[in-house]
Amino acid sequence: MSEETKEYAYFLGCITPNRYPGIEATTKKIFKGFGIETKEMVGASCCPAPGVFGSFDMYTWLPVAARNLAIAEEMGLEIYVTCNGCYGSLQEADHLLKEHPKVKERVNEVLSKFGREYKGTTKVNHSIVILHDVIGLDRLKERITKPLKDINVAVHYGCHFLKPREVRGHGSSETPYILEDLVKVTGAKEVDYKDKLMCCGAGGGNRTADTPQSLEWMRQKIVNAIEAGADCMVHPCAFCHLQLDRGQAELEKGYGVFFNFPILFATQLIGLAMGLSIKEMGLDIQTTTMPEKLAK
Amino acid sequence: MGTLYEEIVAYGGEVFGEEHMETLLQCVQCGKCTGGCPSGRNTALRTRKLFRMAQEDMREEIFNAPELWFCTTCFTCYERCPKGVKTTDVIRIIRNLAAKEGHMSVPHRMIGVYVLKTGHAVPIGPDQMKIRESLGLDSQPPTTQKYKEQLEQVQDIFRTTQFDAMIDFDWDKMDLRGKEGGEKK
Numbered sequence: 001m002s003e004e005t006k007e008y009a010y011f012l013g014c015i016t017p018n019r020y021p022g023i024e025a026t027t028k029k030i031f032k033g034f035g036i037e038t039k040e041m042v043g044a045s046c047c048p049a050p051g052v053f054g055s056f057d058m059y060t061w062l063p064v065a066a067r068n069l070a071i072a073e074e075m076g077l078e079i080y081v082t083c084n085g086c087y088g089s090l091q092e093a094d095h096l097l098k099e100h101p102k103v104k105e106r107v108n109e110v111l112s113k114f115g116r117e118y119k120g121t122t123k124v125n126h127s128i129v130i131l132h133d134v135i136g137l138d139r140l141k142e143r144i145t146k147p148l149k150d151i152n153v154a155v156h157y158g159c160h161f162l163k164p165r166e167v168r169g170h171g172s173s174e175t176p177y178i179l180e181d182l183v184k185v186t187g188a189k190e191v192d193y194k195d196k197l198m199c200c201g202a203g204g205g206n207r208t209a210d211t212p213q214s215l216e217w218m219r220q221k222i223v224n225a226i227e228a229g230a231d232c233m234v235h236p237c238a239f240c241h242l243q244l245d246r247g248q249a250e251l252e253k254g255y256g257v258f259f260n261f262p263i264l265f266a267t268q269l270i271g272l273a274m275g276l277s278i279k280e281m282g283l284d285i286q287t288t289t290m291p292e293k294l295a296k
Numbered sequence: 297m298g299t300l301y302e303e304i305v306a307y308g309g310e311v312f313g314e315e316h317m318e319t320l321l322q323c324v325q326c327g328k329c330t331g332g333c334p335s336g337r338n339t340a341l342r343t344r345k346l347f348r349m350a351q352e353d354m355r356e357e358i359f360n361a362p363e364l365w366f367c368t369t370c371f372t373c374y375e376r377c378p379k380g381v382k383t384t385d386v387i388r389i390i391r392n393l394a395a396k397e398g399h400m401s402v403p404h405r406m407i408g409v410y411v412l413k414t415g416h417a418v419p420i421g422p423d424q425m426k427i428r429e430s431l432g433l434d435s436q437p438p439t440t441q442k443y444k445e446q447l448e449q450v451q452d453i454f455r456t457t458q459f460d461a462m463i464d465f466d467w468d469k470m471d472l473r474g475k476e477g478g479e480k481k
Contacts, residue, residue, distance in 0.1 A: 012437050012439065014416040014417050014418035014419070015418050017420065017428070017433075017437040017439070018416065018418050018419060018420040018421075018424055018437075019418060019424065021424070021427055021428045021431055021433055022431060024431075024433060024437075025431040025432060025433055040437075040438045041438070041439075042438045042443065042446070043438070043439065043440060043443055043446030043449070044438075044439050044440070045411070045415035045416065045439060045440040045446075045447075045450045046411050046415060046416045046417045046418075048411060048417065049407070049417050050369065051368060051369035051388075052404070052407055052417065053411075054369070054388050055365075055369070055388050055391040055392065055395070056391070056392065056395045056400065056404070056408065056459070056462070056463075057392055057395060057396070057457065057459055057462060058307075058308070058311045058388070058389070058392055059311075059457050060453065060454060060457040060459040062311065063453045063456075063457065064411075064450060064453055067449065067450070067453065096311055096312070099313070100310065100311065100312075100313060102310055103310050103311050106310070110453055110456050110457065111453075113452055113456065114448075114449045114452055116449070159368070159369070159370040159371055159372075160369075160371070163370070163371030163372070163374065163375055164371050164374055164375065164384070165375060173371075173375050174375075195334075197372075198334045199334050199335075199368050199370035199372070201334070201368060202368065203368035203369050203370065204365075204367050204368040204369035204370075205365060205404055205407075206335065206365070206366055206367070206368045208401075208403045208404055208406075208407060209365045209366065209401060209403070209404065210339075210366065213338055213339060213366070216338050217334060217335075217338060280431070280432075282427070282431055285427055
């Protein structure tokens with residue numbers, strides 16, 4: 001990964017800016033602190049949701065994704081994302097359009113109607129890879145002013161960050177390391193738990209198809225983390241955040257059980273260890289609240 | 297019309313490559329997909345059964361199976377399949393073919409409505425704009441929901457690919473033509 005890349009186009013997607021803007025504010029702030037400038041992608045849309053639109057109609061999903069990629073190409077910048085859905089869509093679309101010229105031609109015919117073209121000149125990066133590989137663990141460590149001592153963290157990867165490996169390129173999907181490394185940098189302890197790599201239950205239209213059933217997966221995930229002694233869960237995906245955080249409010253409404261198990265996006269956990277406040281990271285306006293030992 | 301398998305290869309082939317779709321025939325019913333499927337614990341989804349049904353050309357049965365939509369596309373089976381079946385991609389293509397024939401629930405079609413209206417599956421509202429401001433962000437992100445001419449490009453894509461017709465979208469109402477009667481899966 002190039003050290004000199006200092007400007008990125010931030011592909012916001014839907015859930016980050018429209019439901020959990022604290023993720024957006026925190027990520028921009030931390031990146032800026034390390035000299036990484038964020039440029040806005042004017043006119044970007046939904047990625048569109050890979051499991052949903054990819055399930056409905058590949059030939060609609062692809063041109064909408066390609067249009068988003070084209071916006072970054074026009075800016076001459078690589079992209080970063082804060083949602084595995086956006087990562088899933090944009091990175092996979094980029095991969096498929098590069099691999100299959102015939103579908104690229106078909107997609108560009110659709111985009112040509114309004115004067116855009118997918119060329120294949122940008123790259124889709126996940127924000128946690130920028131933290132891990134571009135900023136780097138050593139530089140992150142230097143800025144940790146409030147190490148998260150005695151905090152046990154359950155890591156949740158979501159699905160489309162790691163899988164399919166042949167597209168994502170982050171090594172084994174069964175023994176990942178990036179989030180574990182980031183947790184370690186904060187001074188917290190990463191705890192293993194039952195079915196750590198299990199999906200949050202939201203993707204592929206499942207949350208929409210059958211919400212109670214989808215919440216049941218999420219409930220299992222939270223219970224497993226709590227039973228392993230975790231104080232919070234950290235993840236790299238705005239859509240998982242919605243399911244894991246707001247889902248806890250839905251569980252309370254539907255079943256009268258409120259776990260209030262804190263959910264944090266990766267940059268928010270790092271932000272805590274860097275001394276950013278709960279308020280500036282938007283962690284005071286979500287369903288789950290931060291306990292005193294995390295928020296001090 | 298050929299077999300379902302032939303349709304899967306033809307329809308998915310252009311996007312994924314035909315050889316990718318042809319892996320469907322490699323399924324030997326070992327069940328590793330089903331054993332590791334997080335959905336299968338909670339739902340009737342039996343991935344290997346779906347593949348057997350596809351191999352056996354059980355077109356109507358598979359298109360009408362509610363569990364076809366309980367896969368979260370987590371790719372666990374895709375990674376683990378010892379025969380290299382491109383499971384999740386095959387499932388997404390089967391869903392595409394089912395959706396083309398109207399097998400699409402109203403809540404799923406509503407996601408399409410949000411994107412047609414705003415460019416976003418999850419649009420912003422006034423409360424979230426205030427929250428953004430309190431965090432020092434612009435009240436509205438510079439996306440399709442803010443810029444009409446940008447949204448029109450996305451709407452243009454949906455018209456070109458006839459996704460609007462697929463979900464039975466009414467451009468005058470900017471909503472589904474009817475919310476009753478649609479399949480509830």
